Amino acid sequence: MQPRNMSMSGVVDLAAVKAAGEAKAKAEQARAEAARQGDVGAVPPSALVIDVDEAGFEREVLQRSAEVPVVLDFWAEWCEPCKQLGPVLERLAQEYNGRFVLAKIDVDANQMLMQQFGIQGIPAVFAVVAGQALPLFQGAAPEAQIRQTLDQLIQVGEERFGLTGITVDQDAAEAAAPAPVEAPAGPYDALLEAAVRALDANDFPGAVQAYQNVLADDPSNTEAKLGLAQAELLSRVKDMDPQRARQDAAERPADVTAQLAAADLDLVGGHVEDAFGRLVEAVRRTFGEDREAVRVRLLELFEVIGPDDPRVVSARAALARVLF
Secondary structure, X not given: OOOEOOOOOOHHHHOOHHHHHHXXXXXXXXXXXXXXXXXXXXXXXXXXXXXXXXXXXXXXXXXXXXXXXXXXXXXXXXXXXXXXHHHHHHHHHHHHOOOOEEEEEEOOOOHHHHHHOOOOOOOEEEEEEOOEEEEEEEOOOOHHHHHHHHHHHHHHHHHXXXXXXXXXXXXXXXXXXXXXOXXXXXXXXXXXXXXXXXXXXXXXXHHHHHHHHHXXXXXXXXXXXXXXXXXXXXXXXXXXXXXXXXXXXHHOOXXXXXXXXXXXXXXXXXXXXXXXXXXXXXXXXXXXXXXXXXXXXXXXXXXXXXXXXXXXXXXXXXXXXXXX
16 A cells, blocks of 8 residues: 655644644643753653553543644554554654654554544554644655654644653663563462363353453453453354354345354354355445444454464455455
């Protein structure tokens, strides 16, 4: 995908003069208050690249954009151009040393933000300056063009809104690094063991609940995410009539419920590519809530197989082609 919208021309039109003046005044007031209190507000280098979700968008992007331009990188694990662009943006965020902050947004996990920004394809890069959003470019781009765009963004942020960036404490990286220690037993071991026992006993609701309890406190727990996806899949097919379900899917190709049931059976039966292909095709011919239901189920089945499995990688690429 070729980069688009690289020019920053016209960007100042996104902000009214009054809004720009107010933002600039607030930024100057905040810096004066920090100086008066002897607080330079320095941040560690790790704060220059952050992961952002829908829940933290207002605090981590909108509020932060009153101090420094925030560059948004919309990406996904299955997107190869994203894997080329992401490291370049991360390196530049460190090199620019506080002149902008990079916020990475996984579109699979943040569909609402993707819709709000009107994302049609990824990677897509936007900026938020003093609470106002503007598009930068779409697709992987040469580093020279990215630098030019960032320079123009920083210039607009400073001249129009008084955003001179944030102070970075390079020494904080070493100070914040914890000494290596032997990892203690995890706090969720008992719950995870209980979930496995429930699975072995075909107590799928019990396993689902145990995994959900872990994820309520630790949403990124890989073992619990995988276990939950497996338990939910087994729970769905437990009382299913395989012959009837496959017949329904064959007779009603436009019936989303029938296709979801057949895909579950395919996966449990070891027909992984068939399950993925069925749902990718269902995404292609559906719209609205039906399409979203199929997409979410497909992502759940990806969790069951594992993100590094070649069949998952291939299916993610197929899904991307259908969606974008």
